[in-house]
Amino acid sequence: MADIxxxxxxxxxxxxxxxxxxxLVACAExxxxxxxxxxxEPDAVLEQYGFGRAHHRVLHFxxxxxxxxxxxxxxxxxxxxxxxxxxxxxxxxxGFIIQRTGPQDRRERQLFTTEKGSALAETLTNLQVKRLAxxxxxxxxxxxxxxxxxxxxxxxxxxxQDVERLTxxxxxxxxxxxxxxxxxxxxxxxxxxxx
Amino acid sequence: MADIxxxxxxxxxxxxxxxxxxxLVACAExxxxxxxxxxxEPDAVLEQYGFGRAHHRVLHFxxxxxxxxxxxxxxxxxxxxxxxxxxxxxxxxxGFIIQRTGPQDRRERQLFTTEKGSALAETLTNLQVKRLAxxxxxxxxxxxxxxxxxxxxxxxxxxxQDVERLTxxxxxxxxxxxxxxxxxxxxxxxxxxxx
DNA sequence: CCAAATATGTCAACATGGCTGACATATTGA
DNA sequence: TCAATATGTCAGCCATGTTGACATATTTGG
Numbered sequence: 001m002a003d004i005x006x007x008x009x010x011x012x013x014x015x016x017x018x019x020x021x022x023x024l025v026a027c028a029e030x031x032x033x034x035x036x037x038x039x040x041e042p043d044a045v046l047e048q049y050g051f052g053r054a055h056h057r058v059l060h061f062x063x064x065x066x067x068x069x070x071x072x073x074x075x076x077x078x079x080x081x082x083x084x085x086x087x088x089x090x091x092x093x094x095g096f097i098i099q100r101t102g103p104q105d106r107r108e109r110q111l112f113t114t115e116k117g118s119a120l121a122e123t124l125t126n127l128q129v130k131r132l133a134x135x136x137x138x139x140x141x142x143x144x145x146x147x148x149x150x151x152x153x154x155x156x157x158x159x160x161q162d163v164e165r166l167t168x169x170x171x172x173x174x175x176x177x178x179x180x181x182x183x184x185x186x187x188x189x190x191x192x193x194x195x
Numbered sequence: 196m197a198d199i200x201x202x203x204x205x206x207x208x209x210x211x212x213x214x215x216x217x218x219l220v221a222c223a224e225x226x227x228x229x230x231x232x233x234x235x236e237p238d239a240v241l242e243q244y245g246f247g248r249a250h251h252r253v254l255h256f257x258x259x260x261x262x263x264x265x266x267x268x269x270x271x272x273x274x275x276x277x278x279x280x281x282x283x284x285x286x287x288x289x290g291f292i293i294q295r296t297g298p299q300d301r302r303e304r305q306l307f308t309t310e311k312g313s314a315l316a317e318t319l320t321n322l323q324v325k326r327l328a329x330x331x332x333x334x335x336x337x338x339x340x341x342x343x344x345x346x347x348x349x350x351x352x353x354x355x356q357d358v359e360r361l362t363x364x365x366x367x368x369x370x371x372x373x374x375x376x377x378x379x380x381x382x383x384x385x386x387x388x389x390x
Numbered sequence: 391c392c393a394a395a396t397a398t399g400t401c402a403a404c405a406t407g408g409c410t411g412a413c414a415t416a417t418t419g420a
Numbered sequence: 421t422c423a424a425t426a427t428g429t430c431a432g433c434c435a436t437g438t439t440g441a442c443a444t445a446t447t448t449g450g
Contacts, residue, residue, distance in 0.1 A: 018363065023339070024324040024331075025259070026362040028233075030346035032252070033358050035230050036273070037351045038223075052406055057227070064220070070427060078231070083408055085428065107417045107426045129219040131349065138348035139341060146334060146341035148222055153333035154229035154326065163228050167221040168213065247435055265398065278437055280399070302397045302446045 041127040049094075049120070054079075054087045056124055059113065062097055063121035065166075067110040069102070076166065096120060236322040244289075244315070249274075249282045251319055254308065257292055258316035260361075262305040264297070271361065291315060 018026065042056055049055075061076055062068050074084055088111075091097040096117035102108030113121055136144040155163055213221065237251055244250075256271055257263050269279055283306075286292040291312035297303030308316055331339040350358055 021324060023343070024327045025320060027327050027339070027343055027346065028320070028323045029255075029259075029362050030343060030350070030358070031230065031233060033354070034346040034349035035226065037354075038226060038349055040351070054407055060224075064224075071425095079407085080409060081427080082410080082429085086407075089428090102426095105418070105426080109427065125220060125223070128223045129216060132219045132222050135345055135348035139344035142337070143341040143345045144218070144222070146338040147345045148218070148225060149334035150330055150338045150342045151222065151225035151229040153330035154233055155225070156232045156235070159228070159232075163225070167224050249436060266396095274436085275438060276398080277400085277439085281436075284399090297397090300397080300447070304398065 038128060038131065041131070042124045045124060045127070051090070052087075054083070055091055058084065058087055058091060059096060059117060059121050060125065062111045063113045063118055063125075066112050069108050069110060073111065091117070233323060233326065236326070237319040240319060240322070246285070247282075249278070250286055253279065253282055253286060254291060254312060254316050255320065257306045258308045258313055258320075261307050264303050264305060268306065286312070 039053060043053055046052060046056055057077055058073065061073060065072075070081075070084070070088075073088075074081060077084065088097065092099065095114055097111055098114055099109040099111050102110055136147070139147075152160060152164065234248060238248055241247060241251055252272055253268065256268060260267075265276075265279070265283075268283075269276060272279065283292065287294060290309055292306055293309055294304040294306050297305055331342070334342075347355060347359065
């Protein structure tokens with residue numbers, strides 16, 4: 001093992017008991033624990049709505065990207081149509097997300113969060129943003145920039161650009177479907193659901 | 196929303212198009228994508244053995260903490276006994292992990308990776324360590340320290356110390372059950388399985 | 391020494407959220 | 421008008437989390 005990164009002879013004082021590889025293994029473990037706690041609080045809230053983490057992802061990306069199409073959502077989440085359909089249907093049936101026929105191409109379904117959906121999305125995001133802000137504060141000066149660079153670099157090369165585009169400069173604020181929008185484009189005319 | 200962290204008026208040039216909250220939301224998303232790719236390569240290898248990510252976790256922590264007891268493993272993974280039993284049994288039945296009766300307390304089962312188990316654990320760890328090393332290289336000077344601090348800070352306060360103890364200064368190297376060990380303490384005398 | 395506590399194993403049953411493959415519908419565009 | 425496209429839907433499988441109950445071996449304390 002340890003042949004990808006031979007232990008540096010000049011092991012620094014900090015973490016003197018660990019080799020370079022050991023530090024990276026520790027990082028892998030930290031990532032596991034950190035991610036678990038990162039998702040823990042939202043999961044607890046979602047449970048009260050009968051939702052799971054999959055619902056969170058859908059709700060989040062729709063909220064942050066109003067008008068998102070189903071095909072794009074599949075591409076972002078990299079799950080199958082069936083996996084998405086299950087949770088998306090629940091979010092639509094319970095009034096957290098609405099869909100409208102695409103104004104140009106009527107085959108398309110544009111997804112939007114309702115007021116209720118936006119509120120939940122923000123509640124969940126707040127939990128994670130607070131935790132991130134606190135963690136960066138604890139980690140000290142410059143940790144946020146370094147961490148963002150690190151996280152981006154952890155993403156497979158062929159998707160980095162796509163993710164970067166997705167995560168930057170979006171029209172995120174207060175974008176839930178309003179009453180007047182619903183008049184313009186009745187979502188019931190689109191739905192194939194009978195209930 | 197955005198009331199937890201009001202947007203700083205002095206938004207720096209870097210990422211000038213994003214508010215502070217937006218940058219944190221971007222971090223949340225990056226964490227999702229990064230974690231997915233972080234687990235992607237090991238998952239693909241595990242599939243060839245008929246294993247999943249749950250097996251990886253068990254194998255990993257047993258490999259890195261030879262002699263680990265079941266109760267401790269439950270505490271680390273924070274899953275139920277049944278969830279662990281399912282994957283652990285498979286790992287034992289297929290010869291990746293063995294268990295021995297505790298030398299002091301014979302109720303205990305100490306877990307060890309076999310040579311085969313150690314090899315797989317290292318293969319999987321190598322994939323993740325390589326990715327981490329490359330990401331830190333890409334992210335530039337000091338990213339590793341900052342990221343480790345960040346990840347630790349992301350872990351819930353009440354578990355941080357425990358995790359820190361777990362991830363530092365372990366007797367990790369080449370610790371698989373050897374032939375002579377098996378003579379000292381026959382694992383078959385412990386098993387309640389008939390097959 | 392026996393009884394309670396402990397460590398582990400095991401069972402049935404259930405939920406979530408991945409997956410496949412097939413097929414239906416509406417709509418667009420050549 | 422017909423092929424391609426975007427979406428919806430169905431049946432069923434798998435992995436991995438959950439609960440609660442119960443069995444067994446072993447240790448330990450009164």
